[in-house]
Amino acid sequence: MKILFAEDDQILRKHMTYLLTHAGYKVTTAKDGAEALDYALAEPFDIIILDWLMPKLSGLAVCQKLRATQHTAGIMLLTARDAAEDMITGLDEGADDYLVKPFKSDVLLARIRALSRRKTKAIIETLTCGDLTLNIQQRTVHKQQQSIELTKNEFLVLYYLMQNVNHVLTREQIIAYVWNFEQDVTSNALDALIKLVRKKIDDNATSYIQTVRGVGYKMQVI
Incomplete structure (x- = not known):
């Protein structure tokens, strides 16, 4: 919570x-x-x-x-x-x-x-974006009925992006949400986390998570 x-x-x-x-x-x-x-x-x-x-x-x-x-x-x-x-x-x-x-x-x-x-x-129990379904209480993610295994931080960043679908979130907002009070978290760490999530949720041709250059990221329905 x-x-x-x-x-x-x-x-x-x-x-x-x-x-x-x-x-x-x-x-x-x-x-x-x-x-x-x-x-x-x-x-x-x-x-x-x-x-x-x-x-x-x-x-x-x-x-x-x-x-x-x-x-x-x-x-x-x-x-x-x-x-x-x-x-x-x-x-x-x-x-x-x-x-x-x-x-x-x-x-x-x-x-x-x-x-x-x-x-x-x-409290809404599930979030959906295209073929993705995220269950907040169970902390699970499915794509077309197939379970996707995520780490704690992968789940947090996907949850935050899906809560704000089609809205741009700055790097600072995402880092503050995922890592909270931990110090010295860099943009490179965020980029690496996003890359890992993309590998697990995306198809070869398209990506749910869009990079907004100079600002951050946004989740969009594909």
Whole structure:
């Protein structure tokens, strides 16, 4: 499951990144509201956790803007505000949950699990592109009923491209999605990964994954 965690406090941001990553979640962090909004609109997240008071845009403002675009991710607000009217405001503006600081790590993880269960029905189980079918929950890929074996990173890059079929994804976006917090991942590593995926999913004459020179890649139906 993919989580966006937005918090301007660097120490708390690092602590929560460690906690969530070791709990098995794929985590992207944002240091302010504007960055959180950009990330949330650029790629899909299952859950978005927003600190209420952040520079540039508040967590509440980000929540409002996302819900205005019909964004379906589960949204949780973190805040020191414990007044009932603040809680009501947050929930009325589109948040699914509200957690008051300071909080215990196990409580946050339990809230995430509960929020995930509520959102499960809305999650699409399969993606299709031409003859390709990708099952998200089973982490399998088939082409014309034939199973295709993929490594973890091959599956992640194909999943990301199929989620954004016919849309160009930059190299930076793909690298951030697949490798997340690992350092020193080069464009050459991405090119090599794409080449491996192409060998497994393409026919001799055509390729599902198109190179957009100077930008990145896109998935297209063939």
